[in-house]
Amino acid sequence: MNLATYARRNMFRRxxxxxxxIIAVVVAVLIFSLIRTAVAAWNAGADEAATDRIATRHxxxxxxxxxxxxxxxxxxxxxxxxxxxxxxxGAKDPKERIPFxxxxxxxxxxxxxxxxEMSVPPEQLADWKSTPNGAILGDLLAKTLEVQxxxxxxxxxxxxxxxxxxxxxxxxxxxxxTVDRNSMIFRxxxxxxxxxxxxxxxxxxxxxxxxxxxxxxxxxxxxxxxxFDEKDDQTVTMSERAFxxxxxxxxxxxxxxxDYVSLAILLIMTLILANTIAMSVRERTHEYGxxxxxxxxxxxxxGFILGESILVAxxxxxxxxxxxxxxINNVLGPAMEENMSGFFPYFRAPTSVMxxxxxxxVVLGAVAGAIPAVLASRLKVTDALRRLD
Amino acid sequence: MTxxxxxxxxxxxxxxxxxxxxxxxHVLEKLDLDVPSGSFEALMGPSGSGKxxxxxxxxxxxxxxxxxxxxxxxxxxxxxDAQLAKWxxxxxxxxxxxxxxxxxxxxxxxVELPLLLTNLSSAARKKHVETxxxxxxxxxxxxHYPRQLSGGQEQRVAIARAIVNDxxxxxxxxPTGDLDRKSASDVLTLMDKLNKExxxxxxxxxxxxxxxxxxxxxxxxxxxxxx
Numbered sequence: 337m338n339l340a341t342y343a344r345r346n347m348f349r350r351x352x353x354x355x356x357x358i359i360a361v362v363v364a365v366l367i368f369s370l371i372r373t374a375v376a377a378w379n380a381g382a383d384e385a386a387t388d389r390i391a392t393r394h395x396x397x398x399x400x401x402x403x404x405x406x407x408x409x410x411x412x413x414x415x416x417x418x419x420x421x422x423x424x425x426g427a428k429d430p431k432e433r434i435p436f437x438x439x440x441x442x443x444x445x446x447x448x449x450x451x452x453e454m455s456v457p458p459e460q461l462a463d464w465k466s467t468p469n470g471a472i473l474g475d476l477l478a479k480t481l482e483v484q485x486x487x488x489x490x491x492x493x494x495x496x497x498x499x500x501x502x503x504x505x506x507x508x509x510x511x512x513x514t515v516d517r518n519s520m521i522f523r524x525x526x527x528x529x530x531x532x533x534x535x536x537x538x539x540x541x542x543x544x545x546x547x548x549x550x551x552x553x554x555x556x557x558x559x560x561x562x563x564f565d566e567k568d569d570q571t572v573t574m575s576e577r578a579f580x581x582x583x584x585x586x587x588x589x590x591x592x593x594x595d596y597v598s599l600a601i602l603l604i605m606t607l608i609l610a611n612t613i614a615m616s617v618r619e620r621t622h623e624y625g626x627x628x629x630x631x632x633x634x635x636x637x638x639g640f641i642l643g644e645s646i647l648v649a650x651x652x653x654x655x656x657x658x659x660x661x662x663x664i665n666n667v668l669g670p671a672m673e674e675n676m677s678g679f680f681p682y683f684r685a686p687t688s689v690m691x692x693x694x695x696x697x698v699v700l701g702a703v704a705g706a707i708p709a710v711l712a713s714r715l716k717v718t719d720a721l722r723r724l725d
Numbered sequence: 726m727t728x729x730x731x732x733x734x735x736x737x738x739x740x741x742x743x744x745x746x747x748x749x750x751h752v753l754e755k756l757d758l759d760v761p762s763g764s765f766e767a768l769m770g771p772s773g774s775g776k777x778x779x780x781x782x783x784x785x786x787x788x789x790x791x792x793x794x795x796x797x798x799x800x801x802x803x804x805x806d807a808q809l810a811k812w813x814x815x816x817x818x819x820x821x822x823x824x825x826x827x828x829x830x831x832x833x834x835x836v837e838l839p840l841l842l843t844n845l846s847s848a849a850r851k852k853h854v855e856t857x858x859x860x861x862x863x864x865x866x867x868x869h870y871p872r873q874l875s876g877g878q879e880q881r882v883a884i885a886r887a888i889v890n891d892x893x894x895x896x897x898x899x900p901t902g903d904l905d906r907k908s909a910s911d912v913l914t915l916m917d918k919l920n921k922e923x924x925x926x927x928x929x930x931x932x933x934x935x936x937x938x939x940x941x942x943x944x945x946x947x948x949x950x951x952x
Contacts, residue, residue, distance in 0.1 A: 337834045339841055345829035626825040629786055630839050630886070631814020633807055717786045721821075 339636065343643040350616065354648060357612040361652025362659065364605035365693045369660040370668075371598040372692070373685040375591050377672075380682055383577070384514045387550040389450070390557050391579035393542040395570040398424075401539035402569050409563055415556040416545045420446035423527060423541040426494030427520055434480045434675070438519040439491065440541070441527040444470075450544050453512045460485065460506030468526050470505035476517035476674055478507050491520075496532050513682040517673070544576070602696055609704035613645045617708040624712050625720025634713035641709035642702060649701025653694045660685050660693065732795075733894060733926050734760035734783055739792035741778050741949075752778045753789070754949045762893075765920040765927045767940035774946045776930045777898060783928060784817050784896045785809045797893045814842045818887030818925075822899035824879040826871040832858065832882045833867040839890045857885040860923075861915060877908025884915060888925070895919065897929040901936050913939045 348354055392410065394400035401423070410419045420443050427439025444465050448456055456464075456472055464470040471489060473481070483489050489502045502522055510517055524540070527533050547556050557573035564571045617624075624637050664685045672683035712720075741753040752775040760766055760783075770776050781787035782794055785801050794801040797816045804812060826835045833854050840850045858864045861881040871879055880900060887895050897916070901909035917939055919925045929940060937943050945952040 337830070337837055337841070341834070342827070342830065342838075349829055623825070623827060626819075626821070626827075627838070628810065629784070629813065629819050631810050631842050633810045718781050721786075 339639070340643070343640050343647065346616070346620075346640065346644050347647050350619075353612060353615070357609060357648055358652040358655065360608045361605055361649055361697060362656040364601050364608075365653055365656025365697060366659055366663070367601050368598045368696070369656070369685050369689050369693045370664060371594045371601070372689045373660075373664055373669075373683065374680070375595055375598075376686050376689060377680040377683045378591050379581075380514045384512060385576040385580055386453075387553070387575070387577075388547055389544055389576040390547060390553055390560075390573055391542055391544050391576055392557075392560055392571045392573040393579070395561075395572045398542065400569075401536055401541055402543070402571065404538045404540050406564065406569075406571070407540070407543055410543055410545055410560060413545075413556065413560050413563060415547050415549065415552055415559070417548050418446065418450055419543055419545040420450040421524070421540040421543045422447070422521075423524060423536070423539070425496070425522070425527065428492045428494060429481060430490065430492055430499070433482075434477070434518065436676075437477055438516060439493075440519075440521060441524040442521050444523045444525075447521060448508075450546055453510065453515050454508040455511050456506050456508045463505040464523070467503055467505050468523060468529075469502050470526075471502040471520055471522040472506035472508055473504060473520045474515075474517040475507050475509050477520060478504065480518070480674070496527070496530075498532055510681075516681045518681075542579075602700060605697075606700040606704045609645060609649060609701060610707070612648070613641065613705045614708045616644070617641055617712050621712060621715065621720050621723040624715070625717055625723065628717040628720060638709045638713040641712055642705045645705025645709070646698055646701040649697045649704070650694075653697025653701075656697070657690045657694050660690055731762050732759045733762040733797055734758065734928070735793075735795040736782070736789075737793045739779075739782065739794070740790045741775070741782065741787075742790045752949055753782075756792070756949065756951060758944075758951065760926065760928060763920070763924050763926055764942055765916070765940045766929065766942040766944060767937035768928065768930045768944050768946055769932065769934070769937055770946035775949045776946050779946065780896055780898055780928065780930050783894075784819065785813050811842075814839055814890065816893050818884075818890070818892035818895040820880070820883055820887050820895060820897035820900045822902040824871070824876070824883045824903070826879055826882055826886075828871050831868050831870055832863060832874065832885075835871070835882055836885045836889050838886060843890065853889050854885075857889040858882070860888065860919075861885045875908065876904050877911055880904060880908070880912050881915060884912070884919070888919060888923070892925070894926045894928060897927065897931075899931055900929065901931065901933055909933070909936065 394402055404421070407419055407421050410416060422440045422442040425439045425441055427437065448454060448461060460472065464472055473483065478484060481489065483504045485504055485507060487504045489504055490499050491502065492499060528537060547553060553575055560573045561571050627637065628634070669683040672680045736756060736758040739753050739756040740751070743750045743752060756779070768776050768779065778787065782789055783796060785796065788802065799812055801809065827838070830838070836854045836857050837850055840853055845853070855864060855867070858867055861884050863878060863881055863885065866874060866878060866882070871882070874882065900916070901912055904912060913936055916927055916929070920927050929936070931937055
């Protein structure tokens with residue numbers, strides 16, 4: 337036997353209470369990790385955004401459009417090596433097989449040059465350029481809509497009336513894990529030439545540029561915006577990261593709130609743990625008095641209580657992290673990526689989140705046990721021996 | 726009071742005052758005590774007479790308000806709390822009324838507890854534990870948990886724990902208070918054996934005149950003074 341034997345045996349003295357406390361820690365670790373994973377997944381796209389790309393949109397809002405001839409002026413800006421553009425289409429599946437996906441019209445000659453992380457076989461790209469109603473889909477979206485190369489696809493739009501018929505000419509696959517696999521890209525001229533889109537004739541939604549020197553990103557952005565400053569439609573140009581973060585700003589704010597909720601979860605876990613340890617210490621005060629009487633110094637009592645608190649938190653943390661790996665990374669994550677790829681193209685708990693959750697469990701276990709441990713170790717031996725709870 | 730040559734406990738002019746709010750309660754007053762080495766002393770007295778307080782002072786669990794406490798050659802009033810803890814672990818064996826065994830540890834592990842504070846190896850500790858349990862006649866109950874033992878057996882395990890580190894003095898606070906007559910008799914016989922055969926000094930607080938009969942010296946404490 338050694339001193340750890342006593343601390344370990346104490347842990348399951350009140351089996352039911354300890355198990356419930358461990359479950360509370362497990363649930364806290366799961367919720368904390370889920371929230372942190374969602375925040376990390378949301379930021380992943382922005383974090384992995386290309387640094388040599390900048391995006392330009394209308395100064396007032398992404399929903400307002402810009403004249404197409406801006407693209408040429410963009411290309412003429414020093415530092416810009418290539419530029420492309422797109423329009424939001426607001427695509428919807430009439431059969432409602434997927435609640436939301438990104439569908440947009442883009443320039444068939446330049447889009448995939450500027451977005452090389454979306455990989456399309458050369459022959460499919462060539463088909464796209466020669467097929468006016470050709471569309472290229474992400475592999476997950478193609479699977480969900482049950483189409484393949486050569487299939488006909490009919491969609492509706494939130495913006496443009498009627499049914500829109502496309503021919504699937506290609507499937508893109510991601511070269512980066514954060515690429516949305518549920519997007520559809522079709523030719524901008526197909527939209528622009530359709531009478532139903534006459535109200536936005538020669539208008540584009542946003543432009544994306546590649547720049548030669550990513551360290552010049554801010555300067556080139558300023559130069560672009562200055563170029564359009566005196567025109568009817570002013571622009572705002574930003575890094576791709578900032579553009580992605582601003583695209584659904586409200587959702588980012590919600591995730592920021594989740595960030596604070598995750599901290600509150602840890603606080604609640606600490607209080608539950610502290611309550612359990614305080615009850616245990618109260619029940620065992622007499623016993624600690626006996627140990628002190630036979631010569632155990634206060635430091636040992638402190639160690640027993642802190643050790644027990646940390647052990648309960650560690651067991652809960654390890655089970656919690658194990659469940660995070662099993663449930664989030666193997667069940668929930670793939671389901672989210674399949675169904676909510678537009679928001680969460682890659683939804684897996686990063687190692688850093690699991691390590692943080694485990695470390696937080698251990699540290700907060702120590703914090704929870706600290707006050708009862710210090711109080712018990714400072715109690716006079718004779719006072720402790722008089723306690724008979 | 727001068728210290729007798731063979732005294733193991735010498736108390737001189739001991740005062741102990743507790744406070745209830747601002748009101749002082751004098752539990753011990755100008756108390757002198759000499760306990761010869763190797764004696765078996767019983768301390769009797771009514772409840773509230775200060776018996777346990779006196780026992781705690783001798784065992785280094787409490788400090789007097791005034792006076793000098795010399796036990797086994799050490800002046801306890803000059804020792805820090807940490808020094809006292811170490812001194813207790815080497816000098817005093819405790820036997821409590823309610824046994825105070827740790828319920829999650831086996832009899833052997835309970836007996837081993839004081840030895841965890843020493844530098845003994847695991848094998849040496851095991852040997853000491855077996856010897857102590859053999860002395861109290863429970864070598865066949867080593868792996869039993871306290872809940873699997875009778876009250877008398879629990880107290881004998883507690884006595885084994887008290888002697889395992891070979892202390893000079895055993896202090897016992899109502900050691901038979903929670904036991905039936907037969908178990909109490911067994912425990913007292915065992916304490917006789919510890920005193921006579923192992924030459925342990927025993928200082929026992931008791932209410933039971935039959936238990937006190939086993940002691941070689943009986944003292945009575947009343948209103949904070951020895952009669």
